[in-house]
Amino acid sequence: MPASGAQPARPCLRRRVLLSVSCLILAGLSAVAVRSLIDRPLSDAADGLAGMAPEYVLLAAAMFALAPLFCGLAWHQAILLAGGRLGRVDACARYGVGSLVNSVAPAHLGDVVRAVLLLERLPPGSRGGILPWFGVIQGARLAALAALTIAALLPGPLALLALAAPAGALLVTARRSARLALFAFVAPFAKAAAIAVVLQGLGVGSPRDALVVVPALELAALLPLTPGNIGVAGAAAAGALHAQGLPISEAVQAGLVLHAIETAAGLVYGTGATLVWTGGLGTNRGLVRGPRALQQRIVRAVASGRVQAAGSKP
Numbered sequence: 001m002p003a004s005g006a007q008p009a010r011p012c013l014r015r016r017v018l019l020s021v022s023c024l025i026l027a028g029l030s031a032v033a034v035r036s037l038i039d040r041p042l043s044d045a046a047d048g049l050a051g052m053a054p055e056y057v058l059l060a061a062a063m064f065a066l067a068p069l070f071c072g073l074a075w076h077q078a079i080l081l082a083g084g085r086l087g088r089v090d091a092c093a094r095y096g097v098g099s100l101v102n103s104v105a106p107a108h109l110g111d112v113v114r115a116v117l118l119l120e121r122l123p124p125g126s127r128g129g130i131l132p133w134f135g136v137i138q139g140a141r142l143a144a145l146a147a148l149t150i151a152a153l154l155p156g157p158l159a160l161l162a163l164a165a166p167a168g169a170l171l172v173t174a175r176r177s178a179r180l181a182l183f184a185f186v187a188p189f190a191k192a193a194a195i196a197v198v199l200q201g202l203g204v205g206s207p208r209d210a211l212v213v214v215p216a217l218e219l220a221a222l223l224p225l226t227p228g229n230i231g232v233a234g235a236a237a238a239g240a241l242h243a244q245g246l247p248i249s250e251a252v253q254a255g256l257v258l259h260a261i262e263t264a265a266g267l268v269y270g271t272g273a274t275l276v277w278t279g280g281l282g283t284n285r286g287l288v289r290g291p292r293a294l295q296q297r298i299v300r301a302v303a304s305g306r307v308q309a310a311g312s313k314p
Contacts, residue, residue, distance in 0.1 A: 056201030063194030064265035077180035096273020140184035152211035
């Protein structure tokens with residue numbers, strides 16, 4: 001007999017499965033709905049991918065997948081510092097569910113899902129306690145983006161200094177939240193490393209060109225007009241690469257390829273995270289909420305303006 005107030009394990013698991021299936025159905029429907037928009041970009045991206053060695057594709061995808069993993073670890077630290085209870089695997093899984101939704105849906109809907117799933121691990125009435133740690137996460141991300149932008153403008157030794165100095169400053173100024181700040185800081189660098197691998201695999205430009213692409217992608221993410229930001233992200237990456245001196249044809253193809261790999265990595269990571277969350281690894285199943293309760297929590301969170309707290313990328 002289950003304890004009072006706790007849901008039985010089997011119904012909880014069934015509800016999680018239903019929610020996961022709903023996410024996968026959303027992915028399929030979104031792909032069908034935007035097929036006419038992505039046929040040409042997918043064709044161009046496929047041409048570029050065909051010219052890349054498989055090891056470059058796999059390495060770039062792995063580096064892209066590290067970005068949401070680091071973000072999930074950052075939010076694990078934030079929830080703990082705010083007085084909540086959350087395991088590392090559970091935090092990365094909950095964050096990854098949002099990555100899956102963001103890969104196939106517009107308007108940052110995945111950020112809303114992340115917010116609901118992460119903030120429910122805080123004690124009732126204490127969600128305001130996450131705000132200082134959210135500020136640390138956003139500050140670390142902005143510091144990383146600024147470092148990447150400045151490093152792209154400087155010669156080799158000074159570029160390394162521009163990349164390392166903000167990390168050292170964060171560790172000194174954010175002693176209590178050093179791990180939180182570090183995880184948030186390195187997430188954009190994982191993206192930059194992935195983009196450098198893509199450029200190396202395509203044989204275009206220089207790995208240093210990746211430094212300017214990440215800030216461009218972050219700016220493009222402010223306009224989530226299409227599912228998975230298809231077209232917008234590729235155009236932003238192509239524009240940044242062209243500004244670095246790449247011919248427009250090579251820049252466009254590189255932008256399409258890197259966005260295709262990033263999207264595939266987000267889908268794979270997000271699907272795996274959703275399955276982990278469905279299985280309840282690292283969680284107390286008695287605290288699980290079903291799809292209907294999740295929908296109600298999303299509506300309440302949006303109405304009260306609380307969902308912005310977990311809106312960090314990717």
